[in-house]
Amino acid sequence: xxxxxxxxxxxxxxxxxxxxxxxxxxxxxxxxxxxxxxxxxxxxxxxxxxxxxxxxxxxxxxxxxxxxxxxxxxxxxxxxxxxxxxxxxxxxxxxxxxxxxxxxxxxxxxxxxxxxxxxxxxxxxxxxxxxxxxxxxxxxxxxxxxxxxxxxxxxxxxxxxxxxxxxxxxxxxxxxxxxxxxxxxxxxxxxxxxxxxxxxxxxxxxxxxxxxxxxxxxxxxxxxxxxxxxxxxxxxxxxxxxxxxxxxxxxxxxxxxxxxxxxxxxxxxxxxxxxxxxxxxxxxxxxxxxxxxxxxxxxxxxxxxxxxxxxxxxxxxxxxxxxxxxxxxxxxxxxxxxxxxxxxxxxxxxxxxxxxxxxxxxxxxxxxxxxxxxxxxxxxxxxxxxxxxxxxxxxxxxxxxxxxxxx
Amino acid sequence: xxxxxxxxxxxxxxxxxxxxxxxxxxxxxxxxxxxxxxxxxxxxxxxxxxxxxxxxxxxxxxxxxxxxxxxxxxxxxxxxxxxxxxxxxxxxxxxxxxxxxxxxxxxxxxxxxxxxxxxxxxxxxxxxxxxxxxxxxxxxxxxxxxxxxxxxxxxxxxxxxxxxxxxxxxxxxxxxxxxxxxxxxxxxxxxxxxxxxxxxxxxxxxxxxxxxxxxxxxxxxxxxxxxxxxxxxxxxxxxxxxxxxxxxxxxxxxxxxxxxxxxxxxxxxxxxxxxxxxxxxxxxxxxxxxxxxxxxxxxxxxxxxxxxxxxxxxxxxxxxxxxxxxxxxxx
Numbered sequence: 155x156x157x158x159x160x161x162x163x164x165x166x167x168x169x170x171x172x173x174x175x176x177x178x179x180x181x182x183x184x185x186x187x188x189x190x191x192x193x194x195x196x197x198x199x200x201x202x203x204x205x206x207x208x209x210x211x212x213x214x215x216x217x218x219x220x221x222x223x224x225x226x227x228x229x230x231x232x233x234x235x236x237x238x239x240x241x242x243x244x245x246x247x248x249x250x251x252x253x254x255x256x257x258x259x260x261x262x263x264x265x266x267x268x269x270x271x272x273x274x275x276x277x278x279x280x281x282x283x284x285x286x287x288x289x290x291x292x293x294x295x296x297x298x299x300x301x302x303x304x305x306x307x308x309x310x311x312x313x314x315x316x317x318x319x320x321x322x323x324x325x326x327x328x329x330x331x332x333x334x335x336x337x338x339x340x341x342x343x344x345x346x347x348x349x350x351x352x353x354x355x356x357x358x359x360x361x362x363x364x365x366x367x368x369x370x371x372x373x374x375x376x377x378x379x380x381x382x383x384x385x386x387x388x389x390x391x392x393x394x395x396x397x398x399x400x401x402x403x404x405x406x407x408x409x410x411x412x413x414x415x416x417x418x419x420x421x422x423x424x425x426x427x428x429x430x431x432x433x434x435x436x437x438x439x440x441x442x443x444x445x446x447x448x449x450x451x452x453x454x455x456x457x458x459x460x461x462x463x464x465x466x467x468x469x470x471x472x473x474x475x476x477x478x479x480x481x482x483x484x485x486x487x488x489x490x491x492x493x494x495x496x497x498x499x500x501x502x503x504x505x506x507x508x509x510x511x512x513x514x515x516x517x518x519x520x521x522x523x524x525x526x527x528x529x530x531x532x533x534x535x536x537x538x539x540x541x542x543x544x545x546x547x548x549x550x551x552x553x554x555x556x557x558x559x560x561x
Numbered sequence: 562x563x564x565x566x567x568x569x570x571x572x573x574x575x576x577x578x579x580x581x582x583x584x585x586x587x588x589x590x591x592x593x594x595x596x597x598x599x600x601x602x603x604x605x606x607x608x609x610x611x612x613x614x615x616x617x618x619x620x621x622x623x624x625x626x627x628x629x630x631x632x633x634x635x636x637x638x639x640x641x642x643x644x645x646x647x648x649x650x651x652x653x654x655x656x657x658x659x660x661x662x663x664x665x666x667x668x669x670x671x672x673x674x675x676x677x678x679x680x681x682x683x684x685x686x687x688x689x690x691x692x693x694x695x696x697x698x699x700x701x702x703x704x705x706x707x708x709x710x711x712x713x714x715x716x717x718x719x720x721x722x723x724x725x726x727x728x729x730x731x732x733x734x735x736x737x738x739x740x741x742x743x744x745x746x747x748x749x750x751x752x753x754x755x756x757x758x759x760x761x762x763x764x765x766x767x768x769x770x771x772x773x774x775x776x777x778x779x780x781x782x783x784x785x786x787x788x789x790x791x792x793x794x795x796x797x798x799x800x801x802x803x804x805x806x807x808x809x810x811x812x813x814x815x816x817x818x819x820x821x822x823x824x825x826x827x828x829x830x831x832x833x834x835x836x837x838x839x840x841x842x843x844x845x846x847x848x849x850x851x852x853x854x855x856x857x858x859x860x861x862x863x864x865x866x867x868x869x870x871x872x873x874x875x876x877x878x879x880x881x882x883x884x885x886x887x888x889x890x891x892x
Contacts, residue, residue: 333775334774338778339779
């Protein structure tokens, strides 16, 4: 396909801490120049009208290929968790990788163990050849420490990061909330928040032992974050992420048995939430992701403990991230490190930054226009957002994938 | 001593303002005066129930009450059924626990079905916390919670409060120890809410494995030592211990539980000499409570609680259907 060069002018480029006025040239599907002086003949010009021009969002760890939601949210690449399927064979991975064509990149995360059962190694090497960009333990962790150790060292030998869900299954068995006043008042089975730190502690010991790179997909407690902070100070190859829900909501959101706020890991105490905000600000948290997991009424319109966990997060990710900027927690540049640059690095793809030679996955962001989250009017195939009714600001107004306009 | 505790009607806001709820889903929604309003109304039904042959009032004649029990129950179901019938209502029982109705969208579907049958009140018991609220949000008639998971069992707390008030002459300023499996108990949660709200000192006495987290936020003190926990208590409220809790996961054995937490005559000496002993039933004699205490009519209020249960449920059914019945002031 012959693509005309693209010249985006009058933009605020997000290529440093603060957006700056500038323009950008795309040729051959890649970023050819920032602030170009030489514009090729026949280039298409797009006037950004002063909006932010940023790298497309790379959403690390979604549970469904939900294109309308990703496009609404300015997400050009989605790293797909292995749970549906599960993605534990090369054929499945290959098919999943094609699931976004032509207007969305899908990067499958391979199941670390066969059937995600935590017992036998999956064919990680073959899945890598089929397009897997990392491996993941899925919605739960690998309980057997021996298996986990072998998974880590094997994946590391193939140059793949292991993406971990960190909750101790012994402590969380049957639990649907975090220990605290809310769970007690509602009469919900709950687990202590330390279940997360315990799981992280074990895996960090294995990282130290094997040298394998890992990413804890969601770290949501003060004690868990303290462990990550210490591991990073030691120089261990550790990254961690979070979703906006754990930054903006505490367990009071499950009051009245609101199943849209039933998440995994469950929402935490206000103290933990504050610790998460501090960890985003101080650089301990590396990735902000949506955890996109659309669930229809058959999974959510149930008594709380019978409902399945998960939220539709893709559409609100950017707006809630911009809220963190507006509230002074992070800079715009850091927001896009969390949303794009670090995920790209973890997945080993040439995207996620406004730099010459990168794939031209770009979004224009109107950072200020207010809108209201409405569970009944979502682009996602289910509206299970815990932010229903919340006023937010900012959205993606235009998108390109590899220089091709998709919105 | 009973009539002196009843407040005159002029003490309450007029008409429907005295009880501003369409449903009774939990004690958490109630104010102290609303609790006291229900207790006062129940006193009237205690008198009727004791009045000999004609224990009948027809104020709910023509109304249909459905008891939808998604979890097995004998005494609560029977109590609600008798309460409805004594008020003249047509009472239908649905034993969903024995049918194919288990969970899922079917719960809402079942609710919609009951609604379409134009029930005038629905009484629900369900094994999941929050299930009753879920149904209440979907139907047009009043819903009464007869127990949802570990969450609430409001009529039990109301009947317990009435029993205490009648025995002690008041249900405020008392020291009340709630003992046993608090973690899994909706009776405990509703009672903690009601009794603290009414101004009593509430203590929780339970093994640490059966104590819910964050109890201090519920305004109670927790004890793991039974003797210490019931010391100088006016009321010792025992909870039922389910057999499946004693298989090693939460407790080592029934006999160890009895040794550490069973209410024996010796142990009861720690409480005030005139302390009463309560139990929501059914009892495990010889495990959480000794027979000699359970059968001591001066101490034990167990049968009186059952009696108060019918009266309290009559009061709740009456109050919650006043809007449909067009009672003046209730619209």
